[in-house]
Amino acid sequence: MKRPSPTAQERTFAENEIIVSKTDVKDRITYVNDVFCKVGLYDEADVLGQLHSVVRHPDMPRAIFHLLWQRIQAGQEIFAYVKNLAKNGDYYWVLAHVTPSHDLQGRLEGYHSNRRVPARQALVDIEPLYRRLCDIEERHPDRKQGMHAALEAIESDLKARHLDYDRYVLGLAAIGR
Template sequence: MTRIRVQPTGRESPFREDEIIVSKTDLKGRLTYANDVFLRVSGFTAKDVVGQPHSIIRHPDMPRTVFKLLWETIEAKAEIFAYVLNMASNGDHYWVLAHVTPSFDAQGKVVGYHSNRRKPHRDKVEKIIPIYQSLLAEEAKIANLKEGMLGAYNHLMSDLSAKGIGYDEFVLSL
């Protein structure tokens, strides 16, 4: 599937607080499953997304730094909580509080990843927006995308270290 570049609309794609968005990916982050809520909120069909990178729903205002941290965590066989701004197929956005975990086989080998996402409280989103804007600004300071992301990542890790907390603790403390 070739994805046409969609511009953010500034409109929110609604979903209810009692709904859970669920997806599963393989080890490379390609979608292997998306529940009905995922499909409805994102505006994609299962045919559109299965086999595609999970980043198909990445919003351009979402810092790459957070995804670097997410991947490091789950590849280390740990779980992570993170606020994520996603983009639907029509450019609408939706915030989630994601809980991402590795999926293990009977021998303890990681075989994929599983994510449950809930609608976050608006006050939490209002607290994370300026932090993510700051990370995006850090990322943009260096023209090279990877180096910019690493600079923002180091900035984030330094801030968390100065506060004496890890990322999960920080996210859950908001």
Template sequence: MTHAIMPTSVEVFFDDIIVSKTDTKGRITYANRVFAQVCGYSEAELIGKPHSILRHPDMPRCVFKLLWDTIQNGREIFAYVKNITRNGDFYWVFAHVTPSFDSERNIIGYHSNRRVPERRVIGALAPLYAELLAEEARHRNGKEALEAGYRRLIAFVNSKNMSYDQLVFAL
């Protein structure tokens, strides 16, 4: 995926909780003030946009596949994610994403709280994310690239005898 925003090497830091809600397609339905401030968009600009506008090109697509597969199956997930701001800077988050249900347990959207990430975990995950990106880059076909990266991610997680959530808490 080509990004219109050119990434910089400037990291943005925050010290509060970033909150957003999306519909089932990943379009933002709520963004708190902290979210808007950190990413550089106004709350009004964020509403209705796909959450993927924040996807940094350094993030392997297979991590998002794992995230989406998990929440679409009605389960929560914790994940470290590198996002891109409106002007190309970046910021890391420790995301807790949960499905939102109606009274009949149908998924009606998703809720995400993003906290300040632990620097040591980012350091531990960075080589894995780089390896996953390289695996995805070895394939011309987007679907093949995603599947190859996902297989590599799952193999790594399984080699640790734990779930991805457990892995990010254990690092």
């Protein structure tokens, strides 16, 4: 699927709606709910079998996805603010809760994500942080070095605030609720 050029138009969804998707262990989409399709302007056929990164907005720092993958591949859940890309290039913000999924024998079979409307006030903190992390990543000619420099920056910021990543994100999630 061809990725659209991002627009400056934001899409929203209701606070009582939850965007749901599931992937296999290689991050290929195996399930999406109607809210996923409605908000992202996708038909189910557009995304099933595609890598979940099909909805990754270019404004998202690679460092945040690195943290996410580190956590879920270690069998842990994670909450993260994510800016997603709709099929037409519009964007939408979510507070994502991503967890590993296991079969009846306890083997990892994929990942499950529920996404809710983020508190608008939380985005006041997140948007400039993500811009700064993207700037750090872009300053390095090597993508991996850039990502690691951005990871160091966020870890340093959180340490200065006496927070770990989870307490930071969940603290922001409580804002405006």
